Amino acid sequence: GGGNYKPTEDKNKYVAKLLPQVFDWARSVDPIQPLTSGVWLGDHWDDLTKVDAVEKTQITQSDVISFHDYSWPETFEKRAMQMLGYGRPVWCTEYMARGNGSTFDGSLPIGKRLNIAMFNWGFVDGKTQTRLPWDSWKKPYTSDEPTIWFHEVFRADGKPYRQAEADLIKRLSAAPKGTVPAGR
Template identity: 40%
Template sequence: MKKIVISIFSILWGIVLFAQNNENRWSESQAKSWYEKTGWLSGCNFIPSTAINQLEMWQSESFDTATIDRELGWAHSIGFNSMRVFLHHALWQQDAKSFKQRIDQYLSISTKNQIKTIFVFFDDCWNESYHLGTQPAPKLGVHNSGWVRDPGGLLYQEPLLVDTLRNYVVDILNTFKDDARIALWDLYNEAGNSNYKLKSLPLLKKVFDWSRTVTLSQPVSSGVWNPELKEINTFILQNSDIVTYHDYQAKEKHLITIDTLKKYNRPMVCTEYMARRNNSTFKELLPILKENHIGAINWGLVAGKTNTIFAWDTPIKDGKEPKLWFHDIFRANGTPYKKDEIEVIKKYTLED
C-alpha cells in the first residue's frame, strides 16, 4: 500500500536483533505452535469491488454481502485460505453493536468459503480526512483515490479520541478473542507512512498495550515496511507475536528481506506483496514464500472502485485500463486478468 519501494535489508541497522523479554508477548514456541496448527496462509488483501474504502465496505447501507460471498468464492477457487481485511474505528463509534454484527456476518461468509481472516485496526495510508455516509466516487485512473487513514490527523486535533480508540480495540478483541475464524490481528498498517514517521509511535505502542489486556487465542503483529523508521521497526519486532512485513520488490531483494527477518526466529507472513510493474509477481515470489513457509498475502483480489489496477504514482487521466495491471487478479465479472497467473497461484495453493 506504500508509495516507496526500498529494501528492508538495512532494517537491522540501529536495532536490537533479539527481542527484549516481554512477558505478555507470545513465546517463540507458542508462536510456532500456532503456525503449525494454522498452516501456510495464502491469500490477499480484500475489499469487495463495490467498495472504495473501509467505510463503504462496512457501513450498513453499503455492506454488500452478495458481492463479498461471490468474490470470496473466487478466492477459494484458486486455493486462497486467508484474507487481510481493514476495519475502521468510526464505524464502531457510530454503532458498535451493529458493526460487530456485520463483522460476524462477514466471518460467516468467509468461513463458508473456507477462508480465515486477518483483521487490521489502524492505518496511516492515503487520505487523511474521512466521513461516514456516502463515500466519494473513484477518481479516474487514480490508485486508491478513496482509501482513508485510521485515525489519521484527527488524533492530533482531538487528543481525547485516544480513549475512543482504546475502547474500540479492546471491545473488538474481547468480542472475537476466541474466534477460530480469525487467523491473527494486524494492529497497525504501515505505521509512520504519510510522512507521520515517529509521530505514529505513541499510538503504535498504545495499541500493543491495549491488545495485551485481552487474553487472545490469536497472535498480534504489525508489519515492518520501511527500513528508515528504525525506532518503529525496533518496537514492532520486539513486540509482535509473529513477524509480518510488506515487500513489493523483485525476487532478489525480497530474498534479502526474508534472510534478514528469519533471524527473529518466529513465524513469518508477508502481508503485502505483488506489484507487477516492479516484477513482484506470483510467478517469482510464490515459490520462495511457499518454500520458506512464509504466509503470502498479496494486495488485491478483484478490480473495482479502489482502482488498484493503476500504479501508486502513475495515474491515467482518462481512466483507460493499463496494459499491465499493478495489483488485483480478477475482473468484476470473475474472469482472470491473466489465466496463466491463475495456474501459477493454484500450483502453490492447491498442492499438499
C-alpha cells in the same frame, strides 16, 4: 502510495511513542489472535541495532512477524530471510506491484518454499481498483487502462488477468507445505 496527503512533521516520533502503547493495550485484553505490525521501510531488518524505534517495536512486539515488499524476487527473498531469523511465523501482508517487478511468479514460490503466508489484498477487479498503479492518484486512468495491471488476479467477469498467474496460484495452493511444484 499516493494521494494529496501532506507529510506529517515528526510522524515517526509520534508512531514510536504510540505503537508500544497499542501493543500494551491489545495485550491487556488477553487476545486470542496473534498481534503484528508490518515492517515496510529500511534494509537491515535482521539487525535490531540498525532499525529505528518503530521498526524495533514492530519486530520485538509482534507475535507473528509481518512485512511488506514490492520489490524484485531477489530483494523479496533477502527480506524474507531477515524476518525468518526471528524464529516466529512470518506473513507477507503486502506484495504484488507488477510494474515494480513484484509479481506472483517472483514472490509466491519463495513464500511457499520458506513457509511464509502470502496475503493478496487485491483479487477481483472492482471497486477497490487495485489494478491501477500508485500514480493513479495523480494520473487518473479514465480513458485508458494502465499498460500493466498493478495488482488483481481476475477481471470483473471472473476471467484471469493472466491465466499463467491463476494457474500458478492454484498449483502452489494445492502443493504440500514448503514444496514448490514444477511449472505448467
